[in-house]
Amino acid sequence: MARAIIRISGLVQGIGFRPFVYRIAVSKGLGGYVKNLGDAGVEVLVEGEEARIHAFLRDLKDKKPPIALYTSVDVEWLDYVGDYNAFLIDESDAGRKNVRLSIIPPDISICDDCLRDIFNPQDRHFLYPFTCCTLCGPRFTVIKSLPYDRERTTMIDFPLCKECSHEYSNPLDRRFNAQTICCPRCGPRMKLLDHEGKIVEGGKDPIEFAARLLEEGFILAIKGIGGIHIAAKALEDEPLMRLRKRRRKPQKPFAIMSPDLGEVRKYAIVSKLEEELLSSYARPIVVLRKKDPFPLSELISPGLDTVGVMLPYSGIHYLLFHYRRQPALVMTSANLPGEPMTISNDEALEKLRGIVDYFLLHDREIWQRCDDSVLRVIDGRRVFMRRSRGYVPMPIALPFSSSIKVAAMGAELSTTAAILKKDRVYLTQHIGDLDGPESLTFLKEALIHLMALLGTDRVDAIACDMHPAFLSRDLASELSEEMDAPIIEVQHHHAHLASLMAENGIEPGKEVVGIVCDGFGYGMDGAPWGGEVIIADYEGFRRLGHLQPQPMPGGDLCARSYGRMLQGILYNDMPRDELRDFLTKECLRGFRRGVFEVETVFDQLEKGIYTPMTTSAGRLLDAVSCLLGIAYERSYEGEGAIKLEAFAARGNPDSVELPVEIEDRGGMLVLNTSRMVRRVMELKGFYRREDLACAFQKALAKGLAEMAIKVARDNGLSLIGFTGGVANNEAMNKIIRRMVEGQGYRFLCHGQVPCGDGGLSLGQATIASFKA
Ligand SMILES: [Zn+2]
Ligand SMILES: [Zn+2]
Ligand SMILES: [Zn+2]
Numbered sequence: 001m002a003r004a005i006i007r008i009s010g011l012v013q014g015i016g017f018r019p020f021v022y023r024i025a026v027s028k029g030l031g032g033y034v035k036n037l038g039d040a041g042v043e044v045l046v047e048g049e050e051a052r053i054h055a056f057l058r059d060l061k062d063k064k065p066p067i068a069l070y071t072s073v074d075v076e077w078l079d080y081v082g083d084y085n086a087f088l089i090d091e092s093d094a095g096r097k098n099v100r101l102s103i104i105p106p107d108i109s110i111c112d113d114c115l116r117d118i119f120n121p122q123d124r125h126f127l128y129p130f131t132c133c134t135l136c137g138p139r140f141t142v143i144k145s146l147p148y149d150r151e152r153t154t155m156i157d158f159p160l161c162k163e164c165s166h167e168y169s170n171p172l173d174r175r176f177n178a179q180t181i182c183c184p185r186c187g188p189r190m191k192l193l194d195h196e197g198k199i200v201e202g203g204k205d206p207i208e209f210a211a212r213l214l215e216e217g218f219i220l221a222i223k224g225i226g227g228i229h230i231a232a233k234a235l236e237d238e239p240l241m242r243l244r245k246r247r248r249k250p251q252k253p254f255a256i257m258s259p260d261l262g263e264v265r266k267y268a269i270v271s272k273l274e275e276e277l278l279s280s281y282a283r284p285i286v287v288l289r290k291k292d293p294f295p296l297s298e299l300i301s302p303g304l305d306t307v308g309v310m311l312p313y314s315g316i317h318y319l320l321f322h323y324r325r326q327p328a329l330v331m332t333s334a335n336l337p338g339e340p341m342t343i344s345n346d347e348a349l350e351k352l353r354g355i356v357d358y359f360l361l362h363d364r365e366i367w368q369r370c371d372d373s374v375l376r377v378i379d380g381r382r383v384f385m386r387r388s389r390g391y392v393p394m395p396i397a398l399p400f401s402s403s404i405k406v407a408a409m410g411a412e413l414s415t416t417a418a419i420l421k422k423d424r425v426y427l428t429q430h431i432g433d434l435d436g437p438e439s440l441t442f443l444k445e446a447l448i449h450l451m452a453l454l455g456t457d458r459v460d461a462i463a464c465d466m467h468p469a470f471l472s473r474d475l476a477s478e479l480s481e482e483m484d485a486p487i488i489e490v491q492h493h494h495a496h497l498a499s500l501m502a503e504n505g506i507e508p509g510k511e512v513v514g515i516v517c518d519g520f521g522y523g524m525d526g527a528p529w530g531g532e533v534i535i536a537d538y539e540g541f542r543r544l545g546h547l548q549p550q551p552m553p554g555g556d557l558c559a560r561s562y563g564r565m566l567q568g569i570l571y572n573d574m575p576r577d578e579l580r581d582f583l584t585k586e587c588l589r590g591f592r593r594g595v596f597e598v599e600t601v602f603d604q605l606e607k608g609i610y611t612p613m614t615t616s617a618g619r620l621l622d623a624v625s626c627l628l629g630i631a632y633e634r635s636y637e638g639e640g641a642i643k644l645e646a647f648a649a650r651g652n653p654d655s656v657e658l659p660v661e662i663e664d665r666g667g668m669l670v671l672n673t674s675r676m677v678r679r680v681m682e683l684k685g686f687y688r689r690e691d692l693a694c695a696f697q698k699a700l701a702k703g704l705a706e707m708a709i710k711v712a713r714d715n716g717l718s719l720i721g722f723t724g725g726v727a728n729n730e731a732m733n734k735i736i737r738r739m740v741e742g743q744g745y746r747f748l749c750h751g752q753v754p755c756g757d758g759g760l761s762l763g764q765a766t767i768a769s770f771k772a
Helices: 017-027 050-062 112-118 162-169 206-215 237-247 261-265 272-279 315-323 345-351 437-453 471-483 492-503 562-571 576-586 594-607 617-627 639-648 673-683 689-715 730-742 757-771
Strands: 002-011 031-036 042-048 069-079 087-089 190-194 220-223 228-233 255-257 285-290 306-310 329-333 358-362 374-378 381-386 406-408 418-421 424-427 461-465 487-490 512-522 528-536 541-547 662-665 668-671 719-723 746-748
Touching (some): 002 050, 017 042, 017 087, 050 069, 206 220, 206 315, 220 345, 228 237, 261 272, 374 730, 381 757, 418 757, 424 757, 461 471, 461 757, 471 487, 492 528, 492 541, 492 719, 492 757, 528 689, 541 689, 562 594, 562 673, 576 594, 617 639, 617 673, 617 689, 662 689, 689 719, 719 730
Parallel strands (some): 285 374, 461 487, 541 668
Antiparallel strands (some): 002 042, 002 069, 255 329, 285 306, 374 381, 418 424, 662 668
C-alpha cells in the first residue's frame, strides 16, 4: 500500500480535468482527492495498492482529455496513511498562493456529444444553441478571473436550474463540474431584432427565422461566442455587392463558413492537414485554394485564388445550417474601420445600423473579444496569419527562463501584445489595427486581463517598437508610469527574427541569419526598412544586407497608391518622357489623381521633397503588382503583394528569368531591385503577365536567399530563417527553403505565431527580457 501526491501544471483547468481524474481514480479503486490550485494547476492525492497507483498514473497520461496539456507532472511517493476510503473532488481554493504557471483554456468548439444532444428531440437540450459540457464551449471569452468557476464567468447571470445542477453535481455525468453548462430553461436566449432594434416575432425560433432571412438575401449581424459576425449568403453576388458597398470594403476578402467538409470540398481543394486544421477544436479559418470553376460568388475574395473557410463552432452556427442548409455563408468580423470587433448588443445596434438588415443576438455578455484565427498551409506546414480564438491564451514556450516579467506592446497593424513570465510568452488575442482610441483601449484591456489571468498586476519592463509615432508607444508610456517600469525600445526587424528564434527554441547566445521582409519597420537610421538580411541573437543584431533603397515619393502615400512607388523605382533608370508615357498609358489607375499626380511625383522626385528611401519588400511587390496591372491601390493591408502572389500562382516559373544582381557595398550586400523591375517592364507585352509575376517573386526570393547564404557562410553560421509579413508568400517561402536547405543550412520558419506583425510581440518581449 502507498500514497502519492501528484502535482500537474499545464492546461488542466476548465476542460473537465478534475472529473477525468475522479473517474480514473474511482475505476482503480483508489481513495484520495483532486483539487484546483488556482493558477498553479491541479493537485491529486491517491492512496491504495501501489500497482493500482501505477495504473492510475498510466491512465493519467494515456487517457487525458484531448485538449489537456501537461507542462509538468511531479509525483511524490509517501507512506500509506489510510485517511481516504473514497475519492473526492475538492472545491477550488482561490486563496492559495501562486506556485507555478498554469494555462487558461481557449474557447473550444462544441463537441460531438453535445451536438447529438442538440439534435435529439428526446434530450432537454434539443435545438438549444448554448449546449456545452466539460469538454467544450466558451472559456477564454467568458472567464473574468481565475480560478475558473461559474461565479467568475459571464455565466454568473444564469443560475443553474434543477436539472442542470443535478448534472453539475453528478460525478458520473458528462456535465459534472462544467462551469458554463445551461439549458433552455436556465441559460442565455437568442433574439432577433430588425434594423431599428425592434424584436421580430414569428417563426418558431429566432435562429430559424434568421436562417430564412439569410437565404432570402438579407444581411445579418450574428452574435456568437467571442464576437459578432456579419453574415450573408455566399452563393450569389447581389447580397455581397450590397454588403461591400455598405461596409465600403470593395476588395478585402471575407471568410466563409460551411456546414461540413463535404460542402467545402465542392468549392475548394482540401489537403489532409487542412482537413485536420478545419476540424480541430480551435476551428480556425483556413485559407484554401479555390476550385476552378468556383461555384460560389467571386465577390467573397475578389482577385484571389484562395478563400478563407471555417466550419461551425457553436450551436448557433450548426442550427443556422440545420434550418436552412446552404453551401456557405459569409461570416466576417463586425468591426468598423479602425475599431475592434463589436461585442455588446447596444454597440452592435448603434454601430452596425445601416450595414445589416437584422440582428441575431443573445443575452450572454462577451467578456473578452476574440476574433477568428486564420491559418494557411504553406509547403505542407501550418502557418498562422492571425492567432486568436481557439489558441489564445495558450503560451509559447521559451528556450530559457527569465527572472523578470515583460509586457510587449506589438506594432501597429494586425497587432497583438504579449506578457513574458518565466519561460513562457502569452500573446493576447488579435487586436487588429491601432488607429484610434477604441483600438488602443482594447489593447490595454486585453493586456491587463491577460496579466490578471497570470496572477500579476505589474511587470518589470515594457517593450515597444522604436517607431516614435506608433500609438502603442502611448500605451507603453502610460504603463511605464503606472508600473514604474522602464521602456525598452526594440527594432522592428530584430523583433521579427527574435520571434522566429523563440518559437523555434533557439538558445540564448546562438546567432541566426534572418531574412526579414515586410511592408515597413522603423530602421536604426530612422529610414523605413523592410527587406533585410540580419544576424541576430536575443541581445542584438547587425544588418548585413538589404534590398536596394528606393525612393518613396510622398512617404506613406506610396503604400496606398502603388503607382507612386513604381514611378519612384523607375525614375532614375529611364528618360522622364518615356516614363511619363508608360505610366499614363498603362498604370494610371495607380494614381488617385491621375496625370496630375504623376506630374507632382516627378516634381517631388526631382526636388527630393518628402521622399524617404525604403528597402521595403512589401512596397516593391506593390509596385510590381501595379506594373503588371494586377492591383493599383490598397484597400486592405498587403493587397498588392497578396494579389501578385495569387496571379503568380497561375504562371510558369521557368518561362522567363530576371536578373539577380547583388552588390557588395563595403561589406553591405545590396540586391539591385531597379534592374529587376525595369526588366519586367521591358518584357511586359512579350510574356504572359502571370509568368512575369512568377518570375519576379522567384528573382526576389533568389536574391534574398543568396544574400543570406553568403552572410551565413562568411560568418560561420548554420541557421537561416525567413520572417516578416512577406514570409506568408508561399512561392517565395518554398524557393528560399530549397536554396537554404540545398546548401546544407537549417531553415527556420514560423509555426506557432504569425510571421507578420501579429507575431512581433513575442520577439519584443524576448529581446526586452535580455535588455532590461
Ligand atoms: Zn460538449
Ligand atoms: Zn438548466
Ligand atoms: Zn513587420
